[in-house]
Amino acid sequence: MExxxxxxIAELLASRLCHDLISPVGAVNSGIELMTEFGDGPECESMxxxxxxxxxxxxxxxxxxxxQISGIT
Structure with a gap:
């Protein structure tokens, strides 16, 4: 392959990974902010x-x- x-291919893979991960990672950050703001324990909805x-x-x-791996082999 040239x-x-x-x-x-590497650029497209990186772009897709970033796109697919942005929402879940943002939700993790929001959950952490909620825990910090309201002082929730580990059994809470934020967790x-x-x-x-x-x-x-x-x-x-x-x-x-x-x-990507299956496409290479």
């Missing part, structure tokens, strides 16, 4: 938001990487 094409968002971010990353 270096120019490989670079373009559920953080956990769910972190799982979503991880799933997006895993899915994108799996698609």
């Amino acid at each position: 270096p120019k094409i490989e670079l373009r 559920a938001l953080i956990t769910s968002s972190a799982r979503t971010a991880s799933d997006c990353l895993t899915s994108a990487l799996t698609e």
Whole structure:
């Protein structure tokens, strides 16, 4: 594969990862802000938001990487 094409694939992958991860990561930040502002304990709704968002971010990353790896082989 030509270096120019490989670079373009890397650019597209990075763009997709950023796009897919921005919402869940933003939700994690919002959950942390809520916990800080209201002093919620670890059993609170904010922790559920953080956990769910972190799982979503991880799933997006895993899915994108799996698609890229399967496309290479």
